[in-house]
Amino acid sequence: MLLSIAASVASDGPIQWQDLGLTEGIDLGFFTLRFYSLAYLAGIILGYWHILRMIKSPGAPLAQRHADDLFFYCTLGIIFGGRLGYATFYTGGDTGIPSLWASPKDLLSLWQGGMSFHGGLIGVVVALAWVSWRNKLNFLRVADYIAVCVPFGMLFGRLANFVNGELWGRATDVSWAMVFPDDKYQLARHPSQLYEAGLEGALMVVVMLLLFWNTRARFRPGLLVGTFAAGIAGARFFVEYFREPDAQLQTFALQTGLSMGQWLTLPLILVGLVFMIRALLRPPLGSGKPAGT
Secondary structure (H helix, E strand, O other): OHHHHHHHHHOOOOEEHHHHOOOOEEEOOOOEEEHHHHHHHHHHHHHHHHHHHHOOOOOOOOOHHHHHHHHHHHHHHHHHHHHHHHHHHOOOHHHOOOHHHHOHHHHOOOOOOOOOHHHHHHHHHHHHHHHHHHHOOOHHHHHHHHHHHHHHHHHHHHHHHHHOOOOOEOEOOOOOOEEOOOOOOOOOEOOHHHHHHHHHHHHHHHHHHHHHHHOOHHHOOOHHHHHHHHHHHHHHHHHOOOEOOOHHHHHHHHHHOOOHHHHHHHHHHHHHHHHHHHHHHOOOOOOOOOOOO
């Protein structure tokens, strides 16, 4: 795919997305296995595999049976939270009334519309709270461990958006601009899905893995989850300047000066910074001093 993009950049005119030879899935004859579904599956499985490695390290706040519960409930949280979040935040248009809520049938049609990161995040938090409460685990420390694994899913999800030719960026004249087939205006646009994959996905994967494995951040409750929240929200806020707002929210973005995605990231950035500062001001676990956790 990268070679195709490079060749297109070298030619005259913007890159044509359809010339990259991408498809939405694998045709099995009786069924099309969509890359979007595979992306969610890959992110969840890789996250589960990694958390099994993490809990073998000293000081882990949970055992494998807890990781198994988290795998199940977080999957449900991602799917239902993501869909409900999309229905709530992104289907109201200029009326402000979530249209999908008026039609339960469409709400359950996961193949129509989209998924909201913020809704999925809320779903995961609810799942974490349930598993932590039921097993008497420290919620904040469990959240730290889960936060390290989430960027895997973000990386695969944003790459799937690009492969699907959806959620493209604003019109631009940069040399790597692309024309997407479903764009009725056929304008050269930022491939903002790749920007998100790089910042929300790959960069955050590197940051979170380095913090967990190369520092003692996991012994400062809240530091990892705070870094994740502030980092991924800051990346999303930045990329929104290159991403085309959802068609039904164009007027909202013009009236408020920020897109819906940017407004939803601001509380995350604030919460992330609060958790980071709190974690750094308190002594780490095992220091012989009370950590307040």
